[in-house]
Amino acid sequence: MKLFLFFPGFLGAVTLYVISRKWMFALVEKRNWRKSLAATIIMVLSFLIILLPIGMLVNMLTAKVSYAASHSAELIEGLKQVNNRLQDTLGIEVMTNQRLQKLQELITAGLPGILGATFNTLTAIAIMYFILFFMLVNGRRMEEKLYEYIPLKDENVERLGREFNTLVIANAVGIPLIAIVQGIISLIGYLVFGVPQPIFWFVVTCFTAMLPVVGAAAVYVPMGIYLLATGSSWQGIAVLVYGFGVVGTSDNIARFLLAKRIADVHPLITIFGVLIGVNLFGFIGLIFGPLLISMFILLLEIYSNEFVVKKRELPKHKPVE
Numbered sequence: 001m002k003l004f005l006f007f008p009g010f011l012g013a014v015t016l017y018v019i020s021r022k023w024m025f026a027l028v029e030k031r032n033w034r035k036s037l038a039a040t041i042i043m044v045l046s047f048l049i050i051l052l053p054i055g056m057l058v059n060m061l062t063a064k065v066s067y068a069a070s071h072s073a074e075l076i077e078g079l080k081q082v083n084n085r086l087q088d089t090l091g092i093e094v095m096t097n098q099r100l101q102k103l104q105e106l107i108t109a110g111l112p113g114i115l116g117a118t119f120n121t122l123t124a125i126a127i128m129y130f131i132l133f134f135m136l137v138n139g140r141r142m143e144e145k146l147y148e149y150i151p152l153k154d155e156n157v158e159r160l161g162r163e164f165n166t167l168v169i170a171n172a173v174g175i176p177l178i179a180i181v182q183g184i185i186s187l188i189g190y191l192v193f194g195v196p197q198p199i200f201w202f203v204v205t206c207f208t209a210m211l212p213v214v215g216a217a218a219v220y221v222p223m224g225i226y227l228l229a230t231g232s233s234w235q236g237i238a239v240l241v242y243g244f245g246v247v248g249t250s251d252n253i254a255r256f257l258l259a260k261r262i263a264d265v266h267p268l269i270t271i272f273g274v275l276i277g278v279n280l281f282g283f284i285g286l287i288f289g290p291l292l293i294s295m296f297i298l299l300l301e302i303y304s305n306e307f308v309v310k311k312r313e314l315p316k317h318k319p320v321e
Contacts, residue, residue: 008281009127011288016046016128017135018168024136039136043129051125057203058121085229124284156302163298171291178254179209182216185250189242193235195223209251210286212270216247269293 020042027038135142150157183206190198201219208218220243227236270290277289 006127008124008284008288010131011281011291012124012128012284013131013135015168015172015287015291016132017139018165019172020046020136021139024139035137039133042136043132047129057206060200061203061207121284152302152306156306160298160302164295167291167294167298171287171294175210175287175290178251179206181254182206182209182247182250186216186220186243186247189220189239189246193238193242195227195235195239210274212267212274215251217243220247269297 024038024042027033027041028035147157150160152160183202186205187198187202189195190201195201201223205216205219208214209216211218220239224236224240224243227233227239229236273290273293274286275289277285277287277292279285281288
């Protein structure tokens, strides 16, 4: 069980290696840099470009969640007022008092989990960079050994490498990139319509946009309903129309533009991958969950190609006389 703590760091190292390997080989083989120097530069850049911005966003979100958890009574009282206004204005009762009480208990109990997740994330990052350094320095030799010892035909090993690279790019780059595009488009709407704390809601939208099925609607739909309930009718209607009409459409446009560069991951793989991944790895399971399921299906296909000689035909039944 203790070894499981190293697994997210290992997956992160493999992901960053796939993304940065061509840059590593270019620096070492074309520009004659020392391997240790090239690996260090790539690791520093990956931290500044990828992890530092994500860490700042997560820190902002964690601070807000921690504040909400420590002031849960005030939050629940505000939700009760919104619920009462919705019931008076639209005749809709979103949550009963019992559900609001359960929500308060969940918020209060969630704070220790957030702090523990932060500690686990820092541990995973340290393990990730420790493994990544040796993977980058020994990249060519590692790939040659894997190519030699993987018990598959040469064409299947090459296919495994190509499709694994595509899947990593699709899940580790494609999904977050599409989420950021939706977040930026949402931020424009939040600024135009005067939504309070637009930067915070931009961060929340970026994270929810990575969720399957619901996506960014998990933010702009409750926001629009809240604005309607508080009397800001035109803002609420504008947020809902902009969300469904512009933010929702931007997801399809971004996927279409990136279709040639990322794998076409089936929605069911994304849904089950996120559900399993978040349960196992926490937030980073949004990326690693779908990746692991996609890899499992790919390995099944390669196993079938490797060992199944011919398709099995169903026995033909004789016609009844």
